[in-house]
Amino acid sequence: MKIFKPLFILSVFVYLYLPMLVLITNSFNQSKYGHKWAGFSWKWYEKLWNNTGLMDAFVNSLTIAVLTAFIATLLGTLMALAIHRYKFRLKSTTSSMLFILMMSPDIVLAITFLIIFIALGIQLGFWSLLIAHITFCLPFVVITVYAQLKGFDNNILEAAQDLGASEGKIFRVIILPMILPAVLSGWLLSFTLSLDDVIISSFVTGPGFEILPIRVFSMVKVGVSPEVNALATILLVISLSAIAVISLLIKRKQ
Amino acid sequence: MTNSAFLSLDNVTKRYQNQDVLREFDLTINDGEFFTILGPSGCGKTTILRLIAGFEKPDEGQVVLDGQDIAHLSAEHRPTNTVFQSYALFPHMTVFDNVAFGLKMSGVKKSEIKQRVEDALAVVQLHGFEQRLPHQLSGGQKQRVAIARAIVNRPKVLLLDESLSALDHKLRQKMQNELKRIQRQLNITFIYVTHDQEEALTMSDRVLVINNGQPQQVGTPREIYESPVNLFVARFIGESNVFKARITERLEDFQYMAEIHGIEWKIFADHKFDIDDMVHVILRPEDLRVMYIEDAPQESGFLGQVIERNYTGKTLDSVIKLDNGHTLVASEFFNEDDPDFDYKINQKVWVNWVHGWEHVIKADELKK
Numbered sequence: 257m258k259i260f261k262p263l264f265i266l267s268v269f270v271y272l273y274l275p276m277l278v279l280i281t282n283s284f285n286q287s288k289y290g291h292k293w294a295g296f297s298w299k300w301y302e303k304l305w306n307n308t309g310l311m312d313a314f315v316n317s318l319t320i321a322v323l324t325a326f327i328a329t330l331l332g333t334l335m336a337l338a339i340h341r342y343k344f345r346l347k348s349t350t351s352s353m354l355f356i357l358m359m360s361p362d363i364v365l366a367i368t369f370l371i372i373f374i375a376l377g378i379q380l381g382f383w384s385l386l387i388a389h390i391t392f393c394l395p396f397v398v399i400t401v402y403a404q405l406k407g408f409d410n411n412i413l414e415a416a417q418d419l420g421a422s423e424g425k426i427f428r429v430i431i432l433p434m435i436l437p438a439v440l441s442g443w444l445l446s447f448t449l450s451l452d453d454v455i456i457s458s459f460v461t462g463p464g465f466e467i468l469p470i471r472v473f474s475m476v477k478v479g480v481s482p483e484v485n486a487l488a489t490i491l492l493v494i495s496l497s498a499i500a501v502i503s504l505l506i507k508r509k510q
Numbered sequence: 511m512t513n514s515a516f517l518s519l520d521n522v523t524k525r526y527q528n529q530d531v532l533r534e535f536d537l538t539i540n541d542g543e544f545f546t547i548l549g550p551s552g553c554g555k556t557t558i559l560r561l562i563a564g565f566e567k568p569d570e571g572q573v574v575l576d577g578q579d580i581a582h583l584s585a586e587h588r589p590t591n592t593v594f595q596s597y598a599l600f601p602h603m604t605v606f607d608n609v610a611f612g613l614k615m616s617g618v619k620k621s622e623i624k625q626r627v628e629d630a631l632a633v634v635q636l637h638g639f640e641q642r643l644p645h646q647l648s649g650g651q652k653q654r655v656a657i658a659r660a661i662v663n664r665p666k667v668l669l670l671d672e673s674l675s676a677l678d679h680k681l682r683q684k685m686q687n688e689l690k691r692i693q694r695q696l697n698i699t700f701i702y703v704t705h706d707q708e709e710a711l712t713m714s715d716r717v718l719v720i721n722n723g724q725p726q727q728v729g730t731p732r733e734i735y736e737s738p739v740n741l742f743v744a745r746f747i748g749e750s751n752v753f754k755a756r757i758t759e760r761l762e763d764f765q766y767m768a769e770i771h772g773i774e775w776k777i778f779a780d781h782k783f784d785i786d787d788m789v790h791v792i793l794r795p796e797d798l799r800v801m802y803i804e805d806a807p808q809e810s811g812f813l814g815q816v817i818e819r820n821y822t823g824k825t826l827d828s829v830i831k832l833d834n835g836h837t838l839v840a841s842e843f844f845n846e847d848d849p850d851f852d853y854k855i856n857q858k859v860w861v862n863w864v865h866g867w868e869h870v871i872k873a874d875e876l877k878k
Contacts, residue, residue, distance in 0.1 A: 411598035414565055417585045418592045419612035419663065433602045 276492065283485035300486040307483060310471060314487065317451060317468035318494075320382075324389040325447040331390070332397025332446075333439050337431070339398070340405040351398075358395040365392060366459035373460060380462035388460045389450045396449065397442035404438035405431075437506040444502050448495060516541035516699055517562065517667055522571035524557055531557050532723045535571070539667075539701060544693050546702045546714035550746070554723040555703045559669050562701065564588045576666060586615075591660035595672040597652045599644040605631070605655050606640040612663040630662035633692055650681045657689075661696060668693075670702045674709065686712050707747045711735060719743050737780075737869060744792045744869070751798065751838045753791040754873065757783045771812065771834040779870035788873035795841035797867040800828065800853075801860040811862030814838070816853040828853055830861055 283301070287294035304310060338344070339351055357365075369388045378384050412434075416426045454469045461467060468491075472484055519537040523530060531554045539545045547555040560566040561573060564585030573581040580588055591612070599608050609627045618626070631637055634654035644652060653673065660668055670689075674682045690713055693700045704710055710717050711731040719726040719734060719742075727739045738744035741752060758774065759767035760783075768777045770791060777791060801811075814832035825841045832838065838861060845851060853859070 409596050409598055411594040411596050412600060414585070415592070415594060415598040415659075416600070416611070417565075418563060418590075419659070420586045420615035421611075422586060425615065430600060434600075 279485050280489050280492070282482060283489045285482065288482060300482040304483045304486045304490075309466075310468075310475075310483065310487065313466045313468045313471035316382075316465060320385055320389060320467060321447050321450040323386060324393055324450040325443045327386075328390045328393035328397050328446040329439060329443045332394050332442055333401050333435070335394070336398045336401035336405060336435075340402060351402075354395040354398050357392070358399070362392075362453075362455040366456040369456065370459045380460055381465040384460045384462075385457060385465065385467070388456055389453065392453070392456060393446035393449050396445050397439075400442045400445065401435055401438045404435050408434060440502045440505055444498055447498060451491070451495075515539070516576060517701075518572075518574045519558065519561065519568075520572040520574060522561065522568045522573065524554075524561060524566065525569050530723065532561075532568075535723065535725070537718065537725070539699060540716075542697050542699055543715040544690065544700045544702065544713055546704060546710040546717045547720060548704055548707060548710040548717055548746075549720040551705055553720050555705075555720055556671060558720075559592070559671055559701065559703050562667065563590055563592050563669050589666040590669055591663055591665040591667075592669040592671060593653075593656045593660050593673045595675060597644075597656045597676075599652055599655055599659070601644050603643075604640065605636070605642050605644070605647070608644070608655055609659045609662050611659065616663070626662055627658075630658040633661065633695065634658045634688070649677055650685065653677065653685060654688075657692065661692070661698070665698065667699045667701060670700060672704055673702070675704070675706065682709070689713060711747070719746060721746070738792065738871070740871060741790060741792075744790075744871075749795050749839055749841075751793045751795065753793070753836070755789050755791045755870075757785055757787045757789060760785065771832070771836065773812070776865060777868055777870055778866050781870070781872065783870075783872075790871050790873055792869045792871065793863050793867070795827065795839045796825075796843075797863045798838060798840040799862055799864065800830065800840050800842065801862075803858045803860065811860045812836075814859060814861055816855060816857045816859060819853050819855065821852075826852065830859060832861065 281293075284296050284298070285293060286297040286299065335350075335354075339347060365388075369384070369391075373380060373384045378387075412430065413426060416430045421429070452469055454473060457467055458470050458473075461470065468487070472487070475481060475484060515538045517539040519535055522532055522535045524532045524535075535554075535558070537558065547558055549555045557566060561568055562575075564580070564583060564587075568581050571581070572579050575589070600611065603611070606627055609630055610623050613623045613626060627640070628637075631639065634657050636651065636654050636658065639647070639651065639655075644655070647655065653676075656673070674685050674689075677685060686709060689700070689702075702710075702713065711734070714731055716728060717731055717734050718728045721742050727734055727743045729737075734743060734747055738747060738750075744750040744752065753770045755768040755770045755775070755777070757766050758769050761767060761776070764779055764782075766777050766779060766783060767774050768789065768791065769775075775791075779789070783789060799811075812832045812834065814830045816828050817831045817837075818829040820827045825843055827839065827841045830838045830840060840861065842851075
């Protein structure tokens with residue numbers, strides 16, 4: 257019975273991580289076909305580097321993801337602060353609208369965006385994609401930051417005021433440091449959501465601006481190329497580094 | 511302690527959503543005194559504190575501190591500091607940075623900050639805790655940091671909002687003594703808000719009892735306990751047995767005969783009453799005397815039976831139901847000659863009291 261527990265845990269890990277492990281291994285596999293190991297090679301990474309179409313899509317995706325993450329985090333944080341700290345009309349409407357946005361199926365959002373962009377005459381491409389990504393990331397940031405704000409003792413802000421801090425000072429030295437972990441998580445969440453979105457992106461981007469998930473999606477229709485394995489491995493490394501950096505920052509803060 | 515008005519609320523009215531929490535409220539606090547505002551929850555006591563701190567502005571009236579009307583000064587510009595019930599320490603700052611916060615905000619020099627923070631931490635006996643974070647402290651230690659963070663600014667008035675109620679009983683008693691010591695040591699005016707009457711009596715120079723936004727009585731703890739001006743104060747401060755009585759005869763000044771539940775008693779009062787005036791006779795549980803029937807052969811007081819007895823260690827508290835329907839609480843200290851003294855449930859007893867220990871107020875003196 258003693259062996260049962262580690263065995264169980266092991267099988268869960270195998271279930272979760274074996275596919276990724278296979279993918280990483282195959283990205284270094286000499287052979288074009290995944291079921292046989294033919295020796296170590298960087299060749300798929302070289303091929304990927306020379307595949308300008310794929311590399312362009314990769315850079316485009318990263319650009320959109322980073323921009324989306326920054327803008328959504330900024331707007332979302334401000335929104336969470338407003339909902340938490342100030343009383344204004346339509347306050348509850350605003351927060352429930354965010355929920356609706358978050359709960360809506362991607363396909364519904366995708367069609368909505370498409371209709372809006374066409375109606376407003378916005379060309380499908382970089383800007384339409386950026387706007388759409390910021391919009392669907394926003395509620396996640398607001399909810400993350402707002403949850404953190406709600407966990408605070410309101411007296412802390414009064415204590416700061418009582419000790420002579422102005423409104424601006426309270427924001428800079430009390431509120432901001434206290435919500436920083438949530439803001440960073442919001443950033444990371446937006447970055448990841450934006451990077452791997454397919455459904456909405458495929459509706460709102462145009463032929464002039466291709467992003468990675470869509471490119472890969474169209475590539476695998478004709479069979480998985482090992483370049484895609486290499487690319488996926490790189491993406492995995494980027495995501496893991498981002499998580500590592502952010503959790504390090506959060507840990508240091510605490 | 512000097513007896514000069516240092517802080518006063520003059521004719522202050524405060525409304526929330528058109529409801530008057532305080533109406534034409536007056537209060538005077540002297541320089542250097544430990545003043546407690548005591549009342550049940552929702553009585554307006556925290557509002558008074560917040561008006562003094564500057565978190566709330568009065569709708570009418572003045573708040574005067576040291577000769578200056580501060581009613582419309584916001585909290586960050588007032589020479590007052592608050593110790594919150596929830597401590598409200600900044601969770602991301604060390605103890606040192608928490609305590610230094612107010613000094614940094616007012617631009618005190620770095621070297622002076624260090625010295626003053628150290629001094630403040632010494633006052634609350636937290637030397638050596640400078641680099642800890644709040645979550646590494648116990649409740650009592652957090653409380654001390656909160657106090658140090660407030661007193662380091664040398665406020666003219668220190669406001670304490672139910673500051674000890676989150677601590678356990680033992681620690682609370684310890685902190686009560688600490689607070690008194692700190693107050694004497696710094697000679698700052700302390701205004702303490704609480705619903706705990708024991709705390710109020712223990713710590714204060716003077717107490718204000720308040721109910722529904724109306725001041726009921728201001729006085730020393732002894733005055734409040736021994737001479738409550740109305741039934742609310744009598745019942746809120748400690749336990750009270752209250753009898754309705756009718757004055758039947760005036761013996762001499764301040765001595766009357768009164769009828770309580772059909773029995774005539776001689777009572778002492780510090781008011782003048784007329785024949786047939788209705789009065790309340792207030793008796794603390796420790797004023798009552800309970801006797802076994804067999805020890806008192808002739809009639810001596812009210813007849814009743816013990817319906818509950820509680821051993822508290824120091825005293826034996828018994829609940830006695832009188833034959834006339836009235837229920838009393840009596841509290842008796844243990845006698846060295848009779849350490850086993852106790853009652854049985856349903857035991858018949860006589861109840862009377864030490865004459866002269868009763869407190870008599872007019873029956874219509876209960877303020878609404």
